[in-house]
Amino acid sequence: MSTQQLPEHPDFLWRNPEPKSSYDAVIVGGGGHGLATAYFLAKNHGMTNIAVLEKGWLAGGNMARNTTIIRSNYLWDESAAIYEHALKLWEILPEELEYDFLFSQRGVMNLAHTLGDVRESIRRVGANKLNGVDAEWLEPDQVKELCPILNISDNIRYPVMGATYQPRAGIAKHDHVAWAFARKCDELGVDIIQNCEVTGFLKDGNRVVGVKTNQGTIHTEKVGLCAAGHSSVLAEMAGFRLPIQSHPLQALVSELHEPVHPTVVMSNHVHVYVSQAHKGELVMGAGVDSYNGYGQRGSFHVIEHQMAAAVELFPVFARAHVLRTWGGIVDTTLDASPIVGTTPVENMFVNCGWGTGGFKGTPAAGLTFAHTIATGTPHKLNKPFALERFETGALIDEHGAAAVAH
Amino acid sequence: MLLISCPNCGSRDETEFHYGGQAHVPYPENPNELNDREWAEFLFYRDNTKGTFAERWLHSTGCRQWFNMLRDTVTYDIQAVYPMGTPRPATAAPNAAESGTASLAADSTTTGTAGPSIAAPSTSATSITATSTTQSGTTAPEGATK
Ligand SMILES: Cc1cc2nc3c(=O)[nH]c(=O)nc-3n(C[C@H](O)[C@H](O)[C@H](O)COP(=O)(O)OP(=O)(O)OC[C@H]3O[C@@H](n4cnc5c(N)ncnc54)[C@H](O)[C@@H]3O)c2cc1C
Numbered sequence: 431m432s433t434q435q436l437p438e439h440p441d442f443l444w445r446n447p448e449p450k451s452s453y454d455a456v457i458v459g460g461g462g463h464g465l466a467t468a469y470f471l472a473k474n475h476g477m478t479n480i481a482v483l484e485k486g487w488l489a490g491g492n493m494a495r496n497t498t499i500i501r502s503n504y505l506w507d508e509s510a511a512i513y514e515h516a517l518k519l520w521e522i523l524p525e526e527l528e529y530d531f532l533f534s535q536r537g538v539m540n541l542a543h544t545l546g547d548v549r550e551s552i553r554r555v556g557a558n559k560l561n562g563v564d565a566e567w568l569e570p571d572q573v574k575e576l577c578p579i580l581n582i583s584d585n586i587r588y589p590v591m592g593a594t595y596q597p598r599a600g601i602a603k604h605d606h607v608a609w610a611f612a613r614k615c616d617e618l619g620v621d622i623i624q625n626c627e628v629t630g631f632l633k634d635g636n637r638v639v640g641v642k643t644n645q646g647t648i649h650t651e652k653v654g655l656c657a658a659g660h661s662s663v664l665a666e667m668a669g670f671r672l673p674i675q676s677h678p679l680q681a682l683v684s685e686l687h688e689p690v691h692p693t694v695v696m697s698n699h700v701h702v703y704v705s706q707a708h709k710g711e712l713v714m715g716a717g718v719d720s721y722n723g724y725g726q727r728g729s730f731h732v733i734e735h736q737m738a739a740a741v742e743l744f745p746v747f748a749r750a751h752v753l754r755t756w757g758g759i760v761d762t763t764l765d766a767s768p769i770v771g772t773t774p775v776e777n778m779f780v781n782c783g784w785g786t787g788g789f790k791g792t793p794a795a796g797l798t799f800a801h802t803i804a805t806g807t808p809h810k811l812n813k814p815f816a817l818e819r820f821e822t823g824a825l826i827d828e829h830g831a832a833a834v835a836h
Numbered sequence: 837m838l839l840i841s842c843p844n845c846g847s848r849d850e851t852e853f854h855y856g857g858q859a860h861v862p863y864p865e866n867p868n869e870l871n872d873r874e875w876a877e878f879l880f881y882r883d884n885t886k887g888t889f890a891e892r893w894l895h896s897t898g899c900r901q902w903f904n905m906l907r908d909t910v911t912y913d914i915q916a917v918y919p920m921g922t923p924r925p926a927t928a929a930p931n932a933a934e935s936g937t938a939s940l941a942a943d944s945t946t947t948g949t950a951g952p953s954i955a956a957p958s959t960s961a962t963s964i965t966a967t968s969t970t971q972s973g974t975t976a977p978e979g980a981t982k
Pocket residue numbers: 458459460461462463464483484485486487488489490491492493494495496497498499500626627628629656657658659660664679680681715756757758759760784785786787788789790791836
């Protein structure tokens with residue numbers, strides 16, 4: 431095993447056009463979800479007179495800040511359906527987008543450290559199998575076989591009592607994923623406009639008819655919000671509320687190391703997850719900072735805590751160093767499931783609430799949200815995730831399903 | 837790491853505290869009369885302000901008392917600490933200054949009986965006017981918080 435060279439960049443990625451005065455649809459937010467939505471609007475629905483407006487640079491939000499874990503082993507049917515659809519798309523996208531973004535199906539392990547964890551995990555493996563999601567329960571010695579650097583001894587605070595394992599899960603190179611979508615969008619005629627911040631909306635009665643930006647007013651028939659951590663801010667501009675709280679979520683990398691970590695290991699109980707990126711750096715993350723925050727940074731004790739957990743689980747990491755830490759702004763909901771669909775404003779649609787785990791959902795979010803924007807109706811995969819669920823009580827409570835962190 | 841001035845104990849590390857989310861959200865006065873929409877609002881909808889935000893904190897490993905705080909959710913500057921049950925203090929124009937660190941809260945040892953006590957970050961340019969009578973338009977009625 432050796433570390434991997436990154437593929438060469440294509441010569442050309444996208445144009446940087448001036449915004450036109452009107453489009454058939456405008457997507458707000460040039461992260462993964464906005465770009466994937468624009469791609470599927472153009473490809474599946476023939477809507478090519480559209481624009482993606484990004485206030486900063488492409489993928490400068492959570493898209494290129496996440497720890498890139500892709501998996502679909504969620505507990506509930508609604509979640510398994512959309513995340514598994516996403517995983518199947520990940521499996522064909524490098525070819526479809528003609529871009530090798532290093533999707534690596536090296537498997538994801540979710541460790542169990544308590545009897546409660548063990549029961550929940552085995553239940554989830556059963557639910558996954560019924561939903562056609564690949565899943566296995568591993569005993570501690572099987573865990574060790576798959577990931578030899580894991581400490582499975584009894585004399586740590588929370589010994590490893592087993593793990594769920596999804597072999598088709600893995601990681602990908604997040605910035606390249608964004609560029610892959612952006613390049614195809616551009617080829618299909620979509621305008622990608624960076625440094626273009628949406629500052630308000632034009633409405634005719636309750637119908638949105640345009641967006642105000644720092645580059646002028648743009649008329650449009652439809653607006654799709656893909657603003658992740660800033661979704662509440664945009665909703666407020668449009669005159670409605672979202673049940674979302676924005677929190678800092680941090681991650682870190684070490685310096686480059688020889689390959690030591692063959693898979694992805696997550697532990698919700700001791701609060702850390704780790705993979706080793708293609709170039710060799712150890713990538714780690716944990717849970718959100720407790721307070722609301724739009725600062726793209728969090729508190730250091732959260733980093734300290736996750737490193738303590740990592741060193742206990744992986745004693746070889748004791749001599750690695752933190753090279754860099756950073757934070758994103760994640761849009762959390764109380765049931766830890768996304769919100770996708772129509773809004774109280776006519777012709778305005780929202781895709782948000784993916785919180786700490788929306789990278790893996792990118793292709794399916796884009797595919798189904800494009801359907802919703804183009805047709806004005808839910809896609810069967812995003813229908814359960816409508817905003818109305820907070821009123822009807824039909825929540826999709828993935829918090830209960832321990833595998834939820836990322 | 838935030839340095840938070842507990843009104844009872846003084847400045848302590850954030851790790852001693854527990855976050856309680858938006859302040860001034862009153863329990864519905866007549867719960868039996870709420871419709872589903874109103875219950876959804878009470879249970880699941882909270883403000884998600886970018887800028888100065890009134891929020892609750894619990895000094896869980898200290899005096900175990902709740903208190904309120906005004907904090908900028910972009911710079912993380914703590915702008916005021918004030919007791920439960922008192923109205924949100926008026927702040928000067930929202931803090932636009934980008935100040936680098938999150939641990940600027942000055943000591944505040946005032947205990948929570950005589951109206952809001954204000955802890956202005958000593959090195960920040962933000963100025964805060966303490967007014968126990970003025971209320972910002974968006975907050976709940978006085979004493980509504982628990
Ligand atoms: C540290 C960290 C680790 C994570 N790890 C994982 C993981 O391992 N696996 C996983 O599945 N998910 C993970 N996530 C979550 C995942 O990154 C997000 O759910 C996902 O990226 C959100 O969709 P997005 O890419 O479209 O968001 P973003 O990239 O944040 O896109 C939103 C865009 O909207 C723009 N915007 C905001 N306001 C405006 C405006 N007014 N006008 C114009 N543009 C605007 C922003 O600048 C931003 O670029 C992680 C997140 C973080 C922060």
